[in-house]
Amino acid sequence: MKSPDKSESSESVDRVIHEIDGIQEYDNKLPNWWLYTLYGAIVFGVGYWYWYQNAGIGQSPLEAYQAEMDRAGAEQAMAITVGDATPEALTALSKDPSAVALGKQVFASTCAACHRADGGGSVGPNLTDDFWLHGSAPDKIFRTIASGVPDKGMPAWQPQLGALKxxxxxxxxxxxxGTNVAxxxxxxxxxxxxxAR
Ligand code: HEC
Structure with missing residues (x-):
């Protein structure tokens, strides 16, 4: 039953959309916070769908797991060939993109401070020229890096980095x-x- 009460504004009376047993349901405006939450969820949903399903940029949990396993597998496969640092093994490793990529990271974070980011040398010698204090053969370079030259300020790295790195x-x-950087x-x-290479 509508009660056209004088005190009630005509606006709210107009907004009654449903009435049963004297209970009136108003067509109230949705609160803004509610609407923004809805719109936000829609935008997020579209973005999420695009990122993970459509563009394939994001990794699904399964893909992320697979990538992680692949990386661990690759490290393990490399760790197996570690053991003997023969000139041949090291030369082969220098042609292995995953080993070189890992080495590049290590160099940037650990060696660049003394040998410069491009290997041109500062505190430590230039590693890009043809002149060597401790030999240029791959196994000699490995030994210098692994055991260092502690008296001359070149730390021993194998104890810190481990054999793989x-x-x-x-x-x-x-x-x-031989890149002889400027x-x-x-x-x-x-x-x-x-x-030899
Ligand atoms: C604290 C400074 C310092 C850091 C860090 C450092 N080095 Fe050195 N490095 C030196 C010095 C100094 C020498 C020269 C030693 C000498 O005079 O006998 C050297 C020598 C070398 C040599 C031998 C060069 C030659 O002429 O025989 C190699 C190779 C080398 N470093 C590689 C590395 C690598 C790879 C790293 C990172 C894992 C590294 N160094 C980190 C200071 C450093």
Missing amino acids: TQAVTAYVLGLV GGKSPQGEREPIS
Whole structure:
């Protein structure tokens, strides 16, 4: 039953959309916070769908898991070949993109402070020229990196980095040799170009 009460504004009477047993249901405006939550959820939903399903940018949990397993598998596969740091094994590693990529990360975070980001040398010698204090053969470079030259300020890295990363960074350094970057430190040691590679 409608009660056209004088005190009630005509607006609210107009907004009665449903009435049963004297209970009136008003067509109230939805509160803004509610609407924004709805619109936000729609925008998020579309974005989420686009990111994960359509564009394939994001990884689903299954894909992320698979990628993680692949990476662990690759590290393990490399760790198996670690053991003997023979010149041949190190040369092969210097051609393995995953080893070189890992070595590059290690170099940037651990070695660049003394050998410059491009290997041109600052505190430590230039690693991109043909002159070597401790030998240019892959296994000699590995030994210098692994055991260091503590008296001369080159730390031993194998104890800190472990065998895998030490070999990976050696692989990366082998790729720097002979690049003779501009503005590098002047030569130190004997001229010993790497010709075998
Ligand atoms: C605290 C500074 C410092 C850091 C960090 C450092 N080095 Fe060195 N490095 C030196 C110095 C100094 C020498 C020269 C040693 C000498 O005079 O015998 C050297 C020498 C070397 C040599 C031998 C060069 C030659 O002429 O025989 C290699 C290779 C090398 N470093 C690689 C690395 C790698 C790879 C890393 C990172 C894992 C690294 N260094 C981190 C200071 C450093």
